[in-house]
Amino acid sequence: MNFDPRFSGRKFTSVGTRPVRPDGVDKVTGRARYGADFNMAGQLVGRVLRSPHAHAVIRKIDTSKAEKLSGVKAVITAKDLPDLTDGDAAMYDILDNCMARTKALYDGHAVAAVAAIDARTARQALKLIEVDYEILPHVTDVDEAMQHHAPLINDTIFTEGLEQKPVKPSNVTKRSQFGHGDVHQGFGHADFIVERSFKTEQTHQGYIEPHACVASVSSDGTAELWVCTQGHFVYRQHCAQLLGMEASKLRVTSSEIGGGFGGKTHVWAEPVALALSRKAGRPVKLVMTRDEVFRASGPTSATSIDVKIGARKDGTITAAEATLRYTCGPYAGSWAEIGAMTAFACYRLDNVKTVGYEVLVNRPKTAAYRAPSAPMAAFAVESAVDELAKELGMDPVEFRIKNAAQEGTRSSYGPVYGPIGIGPTLEAVKNHAHMKAPLKKNQGRGMACGFWFNFGGQTCVDLNIGMDGSVSLAVGTVDVGGSRASLSLVAAEELGIDYSQLKAIVADTSSLGYNDMTDGSRGTFSSSMATISAARNAIKILRERAAQMWDIPVDDVVWEHGHAVAKGDKHGNLGKLSLKEIAAKSGTTGGPIAGHSELVADGAGVSFATHICDIEVDPETGAARVIRYTVVQDAGKAVHPTYVEGQYQGGAAQGIGWALNEEYIYGKDGRLQNAGFLDYRIPVCSDLPMIDTQILEIPNPNHPYGVRGVGETSIVPPLAAIANAVSNAAGVRMTHIPMSPPRILAAIEAEREG
Amino acid sequence: MVEVTLWGALSQLAGGKSKVEVEAKDIRELFRKLAEQYPGFEPWIDRGIAVAIDGVIYRDTWGKKLPPGAEIFLLPRLAGG
Numbered sequence: 001m002n003f004d005p006r007f008s009g010r011k012f013t014s015v016g017t018r019p020v021r022p023d024g025v026d027k028v029t030g031r032a033r034y035g036a037d038f039n040m041a042g043q044l045v046g047r048v049l050r051s052p053h054a055h056a057v058i059r060k061i062d063t064s065k066a067e068k069l070s071g072v073k074a075v076i077t078a079k080d081l082p083d084l085t086d087g088d089a090a091m092y093d094i095l096d097n098c099m100a101r102t103k104a105l106y107d108g109h110a111v112a113a114v115a116a117i118d119a120r121t122a123r124q125a126l127k128l129i130e131v132d133y134e135i136l137p138h139v140t141d142v143d144e145a146m147q148h149h150a151p152l153i154n155d156t157i158f159t160e161g162l163e164q165k166p167v168k169p170s171n172v173t174k175r176s177q178f179g180h181g182d183v184h185q186g187f188g189h190a191d192f193i194v195e196r197s198f199k200t201e202q203t204h205q206g207y208i209e210p211h212a213c214v215a216s217v218s219s220d221g222t223a224e225l226w227v228c229t230q231g232h233f234v235y236r237q238h239c240a241q242l243l244g245m246e247a248s249k250l251r252v253t254s255s256e257i258g259g260g261f262g263g264k265t266h267v268w269a270e271p272v273a274l275a276l277s278r279k280a281g282r283p284v285k286l287v288m289t290r291d292e293v294f295r296a297s298g299p300t301s302a303t304s305i306d307v308k309i310g311a312r313k314d315g316t317i318t319a320a321e322a323t324l325r326y327t328c329g330p331y332a333g334s335w336a337e338i339g340a341m342t343a344f345a346c347y348r349l350d351n352v353k354t355v356g357y358e359v360l361v362n363r364p365k366t367a368a369y370r371a372p373s374a375p376m377a378a379f380a381v382e383s384a385v386d387e388l389a390k391e392l393g394m395d396p397v398e399f400r401i402k403n404a405a406q407e408g409t410r411s412s413y414g415p416v417y418g419p420i421g422i423g424p425t426l427e428a429v430k431n432h433a434h435m436k437a438p439l440k441k442n443q444g445r446g447m448a449c450g451f452w453f454n455f456g457g458q459t460c461v462d463l464n465i466g467m468d469g470s471v472s473l474a475v476g477t478v479d480v481g482g483s484r485a486s487l488s489l490v491a492a493e494e495l496g497i498d499y500s501q502l503k504a505i506v507a508d509t510s511s512l513g514y515n516d517m518t519d520g521s522r523g524t525f526s527s528s529m530a531t532i533s534a535a536r537n538a539i540k541i542l543r544e545r546a547a548q549m550w551d552i553p554v555d556d557v558v559w560e561h562g563h564a565v566a567k568g569d570k571h572g573n574l575g576k577l578s579l580k581e582i583a584a585k586s587g588t589t590g591g592p593i594a595g596h597s598e599l600v601a602d603g604a605g606v607s608f609a610t611h612i613c614d615i616e617v618d619p620e621t622g623a624a625r626v627i628r629y630t631v632v633q634d635a636g637k638a639v640h641p642t643y644v645e646g647q648y649q650g651g652a653a654q655g656i657g658w659a660l661n662e663e664y665i666y667g668k669d670g671r672l673q674n675a676g677f678l679d680y681r682i683p684v685c686s687d688l689p690m691i692d693t694q695i696l697e698i699p700n701p702n703h704p705y706g707v708r709g710v711g712e713t714s715i716v717p718p719l720a721a722i723a724n725a726v727s728n729a730a731g732v733r734m735t736h737i738p739m740s741p742p743r744i745l746a747a748i749e750a751e752r753e754g
Numbered sequence: 755m756v757e758v759t760l761w762g763a764l765s766q767l768a769g770g771k772s773k774v775e776v777e778a779k780d781i782r783e784l785f786r787k788l789a790e791q792y793p794g795f796e797p798w799i800d801r802g803i804a805v806a807i808d809g810v811i812y813r814d815t816w817g818k819k820l821p822p823g824a825e826i827f828l829l830p831r832l833a834g835g
Contacts, residue, residue, distance in 0.1 A: 090801075161763050176830070177762035205835075262835025338832055368835035414759060415806035415827040455834050457814060520834020600814040702810055712835055 003533045003599055007699045007706045014492040015705060018642045019499045021485045023256070032256045035212025035228030036287045043214065044073055044115040046276050046286035047122035048269065049129050050296060051104030051111050054138035054362040054670025055151065058104060058131060061112055065128040071121035074280035075129070077112045081275050084244045093331040095242050097365045098271050104133065105153065105330035106362045107671040108295025115276040115284045138362040138670040142304050142327045145171045145361045153330050153360040171360040173332040178340050178413050179321075179353035186319025186351030190310025194388045198380040200719065200737040201663035202302040202327065205369050206654070206682045209258025210293045215273035216283035221245070223277070225252045227270055230260040230478050231517020236509045238267045243274055253508040254478045261654070262368030263298040265519050294675035299664060300369035301326035301335045302361075305380040307343075315394050317403045319351040320344050320412075324377060328358050329365040338373035342716075343381050344412035345451035346422050346608060348405045352412045362670055368519065370651060371452040371712035375658065375719050379737060382448035382720030387733060396724070397430045400449060400610075421634030421698040422449060422608040428694055429610045434630045443616045443627060446724025450609045450716025454709030455520030456601035460513035461530035463491060463538050465593040469580030471495065473534075474507040475527050476515030481650075481711055482643035483523040489639055490528045490705070494535035496562030497579055513598050521709020524639060525700075526601035532704050538595025545589040546577045603702025604709055609633035611652065611717040615725035622745030624726050626656055630692040636700040636708030648714045649691040655718020657683040663738050758784065758826045764803075767794035781805050782816040784826070802831030 026032040063075040078101040085091040095101075100109045112129050116122035137151035144150055150171055158166045161175035187193060213227035223245065229235045232254040240247040257264065273286040288297065304325045311317045322343045326336035336356030343354050389399035404422045411417055429435060429447060439445060462474040473491050477483060484504040492499045516522065539559045546564030547554040552571055557564050563576035586593050614628040631648040638644040661681045665673045674680045699706025719737055726744065727733045732751040736743055755777050765772045774791070778784035784805070789796045804813045806827040812818050813831055820826060 161766070163766065174763075262833075265833070265835070334830060334832070337830055341829075341832070368833050370835040372833060372835045411809075414761065414829060415809045415811070416825055418809045453811065453832060453834070455813065455832070520832075522834065602812045602815040602818070603810045 005529055005603060005702055005704060007701045008704050012493060014489045014499055015637070015639050016641065017489065018640060019485065021482060022488065022504065023479070023484060034209050034258055035255045038214045038226040038255065040214055040216055040283040043283040043285050044117060044280055045119045045122045046113060046115050046273050046284045047126055048110045048272060048292065049112040049126045050292065051100065051107065051109040052671065053104055053133055053135050054107050054140065055136040055153070056104045056133040057136060058100060058102060058111060059134055060132040062130040063112060066114060066125040069121065069125050069128060071117040072114055072125045073117070073282060074115040074276050075112065075125065076272070076275050076279060080279060081242060081271060084242060091241060093365070094238060094266055097331065098268060106364050108292065108364060110272065110296065113272050113276055115280045140361050140363055140666045140670055142302050142325050142359050142361060145359050146325065146357065153362065157332065157360070172357050173328065173360060174334070174337070174358040176337040176340055176356045177354065180410060181351030183319040183321045183351045183353045187310045189312065189318040191313045192388060192391045193308065193310040194384045194391065195308040196384050196387070196735060198305045198307065198383065198735045200303045200376045200379060202299045202363060203658050203662040203664070204294055204298045204680065205259070205261035205263040206657070207259030207261060207263055210288040210290060211264070211269050211297055212287040213270050213273050214283055214285045215270065215277040217274055217278040219281065222249045223274060225250065225270060225274065226255060227252060228255045228257050228264065230257065230264040230480060230519055232478065233476060233509050233515045234517045235267055235270055239271050239274055242271045251508055251510040254506055257478060257480055260480055261370045262372055262519060265368055265517055268297050290677065291675045294680065295672050296364055298367050299364055301328065301366050301373065301376065303376040305376065307380045307384040309384050309388050311388055311392060313392070315392055315399050315402045317347060317349060320347065320349050322354045322377070322381065324354065325357045325359055326373060327361045327363060327366060329363050330360055331365050333358055333366050335366055335373045339377040341413035342374040342451055343377035346405060346449040347403050347412065348409045349412055354412065363664070370654065370715040374450065374452055374716045375655065378448065378450050378716050379719035379723060382717070383723050383733070383735070386446070386724045396447060397426060397435070401426045401430065418701060419698055420606060420608060421696055424696050424698060425608055425610040425632045425634060428632045428696060429612055432612065432630060432632070432694070434612045434628060434692070437628070439614065442619060442729055443614055444725045444727070444729025445612065445614050446721045446728055447610060447612045448717040448720035448724060450713055451606065452521065452713040452716055453606055454525065454604040455522045456526050456604045457516035457522055458514055459526040459530040459601050460515050460598045461527060461534045462512060463531070463534040463595040465538060465579065465583050467583055467586060469501065469583040471497065471502045473502060473504040473531065474512055475504060476507055476512045477523045477527045478518045479506055480518045480523060481647055482640060483527060486524045486639040486643060487527050487531045490531045491535050494532055495539065495579060496560065521711040522604065525604050525703060525707050525709050528639065528705065528707055529601045529703060530597040530599055533597035533599060534595040536595070537597060538593060541593050541595065542579060542582050545582050545586065545593065548589045549577065549582070549585060550574055605636055605700030605702060607634050607708045607710065607713045609713045609717055611721040613721040613725045615722060615729050617726060617729040617744060619748055622741035622748065624660055624739060624744060626689055628689055630694070631714055632694045632696065633710065633713055634696045634698045634708065635710045636703065637697055637706040638695045639707060641695060644695055644710050645693045647710045648693040651714025652691045652718055653683055653688055655715045656688065656722060659719045659722035659737055659739060661738050661740055756820045756824065756826050758828060760828050761830065764795060764798060764828055768792050778820055780816065780820060781812060781818050784820060785816070804829040804831045
């Protein structure tokens with residue numbers, strides 16, 4: 001990579017301002033096109049048949065009656081999606097999740113699909129498909145699934161990571177461990193020890209837009225896919241591999257996205273739509289219903305976590321330990337591993353140990369959800385930290401400040417930290433007016449910290465300068481949270497032009513080099529690095545063209561504030577040349593002017609947040625209401641502060657729903673009981689106060705502007721901050737998320753009864 | 755020669771050693787030498803390993819130099835949302 005990513009400490013003109021978002025008008029007028037808004041001539045309607053059983057062998061599928069129904073153009077089963085994964089276990093799991101092969105592994109698992117001339121015919125056809133199931137015992141609870149007598153979900157899985165290779169298969173796919181020092185010795189030095197067990201229930205990302213795509217496979221083997229996704233290049237790779245196509249023959253265009261939060265990072269329905277189109281010879285639109293979204297896509301892990309933390313009387317933590325058990329759905333994952341890495345990342349600990357267990361259950365395949373796995377670990381750890389502060393008689397903020405990690409601290413997951421923001425977020429919270437505001441009866445205040453890694457990855461940007469001097473920016477990271485505006489600001493900053501001269505688009509997979517998806521808070525971090533690089537490459541050409549126009553050496557031309565300037569006394573009479581003037585002459589100075597960049601953006605800085613929450617609990621009903629909420633988070637550098645605030649508020653809002661209401665409820669039959677927004681309640685505007693935000697800027701040394709990711713960290717502290725607030729309001733420690741009214745009421749009554 | 759700290763799963767594959775010494779100038783050479791010394795690492799490298807160099811996590815920049823005396827830490831390659 002011929003690009004220096006180090007932080008330069010420059011002063012900004014465009015970056016840090018708040019221009020109107022470029023996608024705003026289309027979104028508020030309904031012109032913006034989402035996954036289901038695209039149509040093609042001759043398009044069919046795709047529908048998926050799903051298992052009504054939590055765990056069952058698929059003995060036989062008879063599609064003959066459905067195929068004979070008038071208007072049905074294709075019916076597919078797993079036979080139409082043969083295994084082409086060539087030993088790639090992760091891809092095989094994705095394939096099996098798209099279409100069950102030998103067993104249905106959860107309620108909602110796809111077993112067949114149809115393409116028909118309309119939705120009514122497609123639904124009728126699904127009813128005509130006969131599936132012969134052999135129902136098996138199932139397990140949906142994380143702790144039950146770990147028992148020796150639990151129904152085995154995959155008898156080829158033996159627990160990885162044990163000292164001795166196990167002789168029997170298990171629902172526990174992996175054990176992982178992190179830490180340093182000697183926790184046994186550390187607890188020996190503690191004057192106070194808190195030890196608690198916690199549970200969190202499974203939640204869905206709750207994106208408002210369901211999974212949707214239109215697939216069109218031509219008879220020459222080429223194909224197009226229009227899809228709502230967080231990563232169209234990744235979807236292209238997945239689909240091409242699963243359908244046996246060359247990636248270049250499949251052109252994938254990403255639509256606008258109505259939320260993803262990690263749930264749109266791997267394929268679900270898209271290979272099915274392509275296989276239907278291939279068989280029918282016509283385009284196929286496949287849109288999941290909300291019921292399908294809940295039953296068959298998304299969810300995060302349900303967890304069971306034990307935490308033990310010890311401290312001396314002076315408030316120094318001497319040891320910290322956690323055992324974390326996370327559900328993966330029916331396929332192996334690394335969710336507990338992430339929880340184990342993030343659990344104690346906020347603290348400076350001499351003795352720390354975390355152990356994670358990945359657990360298979362008959363629930364949908366677990367997907368990433370915004371800082372995946374970190375919120376649950378933070379809930380358990382930050383609850384115990386709060387309780388320990390109480391036992392010590394210390395202010396919870398002061399206790400955390402005393403033990404906070406800082407530059408040079410060995411992190412609980414291993415490496416030593418560079419410059420980090422946990423201390424500054426805690427100091428900001430300590431001094432925030434929110435912490436001093438009075439509380440009324442039945443109200444309680446809680447606070448908590450959170451950590452997330454943030455990632456970079458492969459990134460590609462094209463910057464093209466038109467002959468009129470306007471600039472188009474083609475990026476390959478899907479704009480989930482406002483990156484088109486942020487990247488336009490970055491290009492404007494580098495080129496020295498006005499934001500209004502730029503237009504950014506998300507290019508399709510045939511127009512730009514490969515890009516990793518928009519996950520891991522990488523969109524603005526990575527693509528801004530590539531944009532800076534592309535702009536600097538374009539400036540090099542602009543200088544060359546100006547040198548030609550002036551007939552002077554290019555080394556005598558510098559770029560300043562959007563103009564080529566001839567430096568030195570010998571060119572003193574030459575006026576400046578604007579970007580527009582140089583672009584106008586480009587046809588005769590060498591042709592189009594563009595800057596390109598292909599790079600791997602690495603070195604994303606870790607980020608920290610501290611949240612404050614006030615809750616009022618009704619002791620008669622157990623209902624809890626958020627009265628006030630404040631987010632303090634390190635952004636490195638906020639490129640477009642309004643969007644950064646939006647990310648902070650969005651993470652907090654999702655966390656509030658997770659903490660107070662949201663949960664997958666399974667019946668004894670292993671079927672999901674609340675697959676809809678009426679029974680699975682996400683917060684709406686009337687549930688929430690205005691969420692206050694405070695942006696801190698501790699520059700990331702590995703980005704030219706100091707940018708860190710901001711999208712995920714904001715969902716890490718809320719479960720714990722709210723649990724601490726509810727515990728303070730209700731006078732009883734809450735250990736089970738969500739803290740729905742029945743759970744709060746039960747806890748209050750149990751406390752009253754002693 | 756750089757000293758490399760392994761996380762739990764890799765440590766087991768290295769016969770219980772939590773630290774190993776490798777003669778490597780960059781991440782690419784580090785992975786190659788580790789796979790030679792410990793064949794059990796190969797599937798892990800294929801699946802993806804992140805390398806923290808003095809606290810900065812690198813996932814894909816295999817050309818990144820390993821400065822003498824730097825703290826080198828191997829970590830699982832994680833997913834984000």
